[in-house]
Amino acid sequence: RAKDALTETVCFYEVSMDEAARSRRLIANDLWQAVERNELQLHYQVQKAVNSGDTIGYEVLLRWHHPVRGTIPPSDFIPIAEECGAILPIGEWVLREACREAATWNNEHKIAVNLSPVQLGNADVADLVHRVLLDTGLSPHRLELEITESTIIGDKERALQTLRRIKAFGVTIAIDDFGTGYSSLETLRAFPFDKIKLDRSFMSEVEASPEAKAIIRAILALGQTLRVPVLAEGVETRSQLDILLDEGCDEAQGYFLGRPMPVERIRPGSETSEAA
Numbered sequence: 001r002a003k004d005a006l007t008e009t010v011c012f013y014e015v016s017m018d019e020a021a022r023s024r025r026l027i028a029n030d031l032w033q034a035v036e037r038n039e040l041q042l043h044y045q046v047q048k049a050v051n052s053g054d055t056i057g058y059e060v061l062l063r064w065h066h067p068v069r070g071t072i073p074p075s076d077f078i079p080i081a082e083e084c085g086a087i088l089p090i091g092e093w094v095l096r097e098a099c100r101e102a103a104t105w106n107n108e109h110k111i112a113v114n115l116s117p118v119q120l121g122n123a124d125v126a127d128l129v130h131r132v133l134l135d136t137g138l139s140p141h142r143l144e145l146e147i148t149e150s151t152i153i154g155d156k157e158r159a160l161q162t163l164r165r166i167k168a169f170g171v172t173i174a175i176d177d178f179g180t181g182y183s184s185l186e187t188l189r190a191f192p193f194d195k196i197k198l199d200r201s202f203m204s205e206v207e208a209s210p211e212a213k214a215i216i217r218a219i220l221a222l223g224q225t226l227r228v229p230v231l232a233e234g235v236e237t238r239s240q241l242d243i244l245l246d247e248g249c250d251e252a253q254g255y256f257l258g259r260p261m262p263v264e265r266i267r268p269g270s271e272t273s274e275a276a
């Protein structure tokens, strides 16, 4: 009878599970095999100095070409990968692939790789970074890791320790999506970061909202005081870029400067394809 009850419960669970939950489970299954099946691809988005227009580097953005579902955006599968643990092999693949690629470039451009809080919570990530740098021969100062404010709130002490080890190699750390999280200014003070990436929500509102502009100014002042450059994300128009120039923002990234694209289109000699 106990078994019947269990079966009933399980069946009830199955039918009441909504489409979203079902599709999450299917995606999680497929994610574990995505690396081996060669379904993952990296796109590269240029990051430029606002003043000179010089290319500073490229952010690496993951794309998943699912054989049946087509291309799935990272916002749809990264959270699932974090939940089921597949982010560890996937994150390792991203890091290795990006460093291997950048090491072949005949320039000093940096490569910015997003690091999941789950990866940072994993004790081995500093060793992994070290090993990948050795294996690929990329000089450490050309690697930047992007982490979000939520990472800092998680297991703060452990995250700090890991980041200090990584920084000791010469790798730099950027705070991603700054201004949207919950981190306190105190956390910021204690945190060993090298760049602030201003969340793109401020850019999209800068022209219509004096408040957004005031916040951008305040964060630029903060960056100056802490002596770390500020990069504005999500720059889509010339006039947004002009505002950043006026306000003294250091770096910018966004569709106006270049969309994320496959590596063939950003390799040296193909700069023209960067134009928006």
Ligand code: C2E
Pocket (backbone or CB within 6 Å): 045, 060, 061, 062, 073, 074, 075, 078, 091, 094, 114, 115, 116, 146, 176, 177, 200, 233, 234, 235, 236, 253, 254, 255, 256, 260
């Ligand atoms: P993010 O790190 O903040 O990356 C910037 C996102 O903004 C990218 O979305 C990029 O395509 C988009 N973007 C760039 N310029 C513009 C613009 O001018 N306008 C607008 N509207 N959007 C712009 P994407 O590629 O969909 O990635 C979304 C998020 O997924 C990333 O946000 C990052 O948090 C995560 N992600 C992507 N690749 C990886 C990865 O390899 N590892 C991890 N852990 N997370 C990743």
Ligand code: MG
Pocket (backbone or CB within 6 Å): 059, 114, 146, 176
């Ligand atoms: Mg990022």
Ligand code: MG
Pocket (backbone or CB within 6 Å): 176, 177, 197, 199, 233
């Ligand atoms: Mg961002």
Ligand code: MG
Pocket (backbone or CB within 6 Å): 177
């Ligand atoms: Mg983001």
